[in-house]
Amino acid sequence: MITLTINDQQHELDVPEQMPLLWALRDVVNLTGTKFGCGMGLCGACTVHLDGAAVRSCVTPVAAAAGKRVTTIEAMATDAVGSKVQEAWLDVGVAQCGYCQAGQIMSATAFLKDNANPSDDDIASAMGGNICRCGTYNRIRTAIHRAAGQEEQA
Numbered sequence: 001m002i003t004l005t006i007n008d009q010q011h012e013l014d015v016p017e018q019m020p021l022l023w024a025l026r027d028v029v030n031l032t033g034t035k036f037g038c039g040m041g042l043c044g045a046c047t048v049h050l051d052g053a054a055v056r057s058c059v060t061p062v063a064a065a066a067g068k069r070v071t072t073i074e075a076m077a078t079d080a081v082g083s084k085v086q087e088a089w090l091d092v093g094v095a096q097c098g099y100c101q102a103g104q105i106m107s108a109t110a111f112l113k114d115n116a117n118p119s120d121d122d123i124a125s126a127m128g129g130n131i132c133r134c135g136t137y138n139r140i141r142t143a144i145h146r147a148a149g150q151e152e153q154a
Contacts, residue, residue, distance in 0.1 A: 001013065001014055002015060002017065002062050002063065002066050003066060004024070004029075004062070004065050004066060004070055005068070005069050005070060006025065006029060006031065006070045006071075006072065007031075007070070007071060007072060007074055007075040008069075008075070011028075011029055013028050013029070013062065015028060015062055016062075017061060017062060017063035018061045018062070018063065019061065019062045020057065020058050020059065020060065020061065020062070021048070021055075021057040021058075021060040021061065021062055021064070021065050021070070022034060022036060022046045022057035022058045022060075024062045025048070025057060025070070025072060031072050031074050033072055033073035033074050033102050034046055034047075034048055034057055034072050034073060034102060034103075035099055035100070035102055035103065036058060037058070037099075037100065037103070037131070038058070039058050039059075040058070040059065041056035041058055041059035042129070042131075043100070043103075043130070043131040044056065044100065044103040044104065044107060044129050044130030044131060045099065045100050045102070045103040045130075045131075046058040046103060047102075047103035047104075047106040047107050047130065048070055048071060048072050048073075048106060049069075049070070049071035049072075049106060049109075049110055050064075050065055050068050050069070050070060051068045051069050052069070052071075052110065052113065053110060054106055054107045054110035054111070071106075072106075073102035073105060073106060076105060076106070076109060079109065081109050081112050081113050081147070082105070082109045084112075084147040085105050085108050085109045085112065085143070085144070085147045086105060087147070088143040088144070088146035088147040089101065089105060089143050091143070091146060092139050092142050092143040092146060093139065094136050094139040094140055094143050095136070096132075096134035096135075096136055097133070097134050099133075100130065100131065100132050100133070100134075103130055104127070104130050104132065104140055107126065107127055107129070107130050108126075108127065108140070108143070108144050108147070111123075111126040111127070111144070112144065112147060112148055116148060117148060117150070118144065118145070118148060118150075120141060123140075123141050123144050123145075124141070127140060127141075127144070
């Protein structure tokens with residue numbers, strides 16, 4: 001039995017310690033906002049926060065999350081920075097197909113908590129591990145600047 005704190009709620013999970021956190025979240029706890037993309041930690045669709053840091057849940061074993069706070073996209077509306085990011089996403093119209101957007105929002109939120117005044121280069125570096133097959137990168141950058149209270153930089 002593994003105890004996880006997910007979105008400030010404790011969950012007792014009877015799962016193997018090496019089970020990817022992604023599958024525990026989706027299949028056991030029924031939090032389906034976190035998406036499966038590549039299964040190798042390369043695309044960012046499965047990004048969640050582990051004690052505030054953005055991690056790829058498809059390659060993070062459940063045992064690595066024990067004793068830490070797991071935060072998923074379902075909790076972003078109640079997070080001060082996360083809600084600003086979500087609002088900016090909507091204002092800018094970032095999503096096209098939307099599949100990668102939960103991971104994008106989770107990465108952007110963790111990034112803005114570490115860098116409240118990002119440059120374009122900072123954003124490109126921080127978000128480089130999140131792939132958007134629809135190519136909404138310019139809108140993502142604009143939304144991150146907006147969430148930071150900045151006008152988009154030239």
